[in-house]
Amino acid sequence: MVNPVVVGVDGSPSSLEAVEAAAREAALRGTGLRLVHAFGWPSPHVPPGMHPWSPNTAGLRELVDGTLAEAEQRARDAAPGVEITREVTVGEPLMVLEIESRTASLVVVGSRGLGGFGSLLLGSTAVHLAAHGHCPVLVVRGRPDPAGPVLLTVDGSPAGEAAVEFAFAEASRRGADLVALHVWNTWSEHAYEGPGDPLNVVADVERLQEEEQRLLDEAVAPWQARHPEVAVERRLVRSRIRPALIEASQEAQLLVTGARGRGGFTGLLLGSVSQALLHHAHCPVTVVRGKE
Incomplete structure (x- = not known):
């Protein structure tokens, strides 16, 4: 049997949206759904001799059960x-x-949550799981277009292949089209951040564009052959990476990205591009970690 879909629950509106999304994902996969609620004591130390489920915490248990x-x-x-x-x-x-996440096929969390003992779904949770989870992590956010495509960010790295595989499988399950988007430019986004960033730093732009197109084609073609039922658009865009991906997410029902890329100007590093998507994308984001 396929491993279950796991969803973090804290009772916030964001977590309930995550529960609904997780239930639909479980149905698509033909597997079970596991609702997980975790909390700790408000203080760093449990009082001596007191067990978390002692009668003194009965009211807390009723709250969690509800x-x-x-x-x-x-x-x-x-x-x-x-x-x-x-x-x-x-x-x-x-x-x-x-x-x-070690025994799940997918972990689903909301992008916002409650404070206090039940804060499963704060933004830091989504970022931490995306970086360290052992399975793909779906962060429910934004207002997805139900009729839109699955949007795949492509950087051509070996680690990013897992995201490509996931995106094709997800598009197939959903009966959705897939847009494979590769954003490129001629500078390092770490060196240029302002609105006046130069677009022409190298002389042979046409040759570089051909190389970027080849990278996109080589990343997508094998999986497109394995999923002929999925209609695919290969989209090559010359732009600043983060704004371009965030803008493209407006038309999507799901965005799929790798957790770690090639590095440099096409890298999809969790600390930069992926974090930007988790916080600013207009649709849910799935982060898929490749093999280290």
Whole structure:
């Protein structure tokens, strides 16, 4: 059986949106859905002799049970028939979800969450999981176009191949078109950040463009051959990377990117481009880590 889809739950509106998205993903994959709620004590130290589930915390347990019951109902409404399990655990939320990712096919979180003991879904959680999770991580954000394509960012790195594979499989499951987008330029985005960045730093722009087109074609062609049912648009854009990807996400139902790229001006590094997508994309973002 396919490993379950795991979703972090804290009762916030963002987490409930994540639950609905996760339920639909589980239905597409024909697998179960696992609702996970993790929390720790407000202070760094548990009082001596007190267990987290002692009678003194009974009211807290009722609150958690109510949160999960609402989440489960939202999941059943979004995807009737999906098998749902719950997990409530005491622990640091980032670590709990990272551990869950080891046996999941996909981890889903919201882009915003609650503070306090139940803060599973703060922005730092999404970024941490995208960098350290053991399976693809879907961050639910923005207002996706349900009729839009799956948008794949292509950088041509070996590590990025896992994202290409995921994007084609996801487009096939959804019955959606796929736009494979490679953004290139003639400078390092780390060296130029202002609105007056030069567009012509090298002389042979045409030759460089041909190389970038070849990179895009070589990254996409093998997977396009394996998924003839997916209509693919290969899009080569000369622009600043982050703004171009964020703008393209306006027309998509899902954006898929690698966690780490080639480095340099075409690199999709989690600390820069991928973080920008997690915080500013107009649709949900799936970050897929390749082999190190």
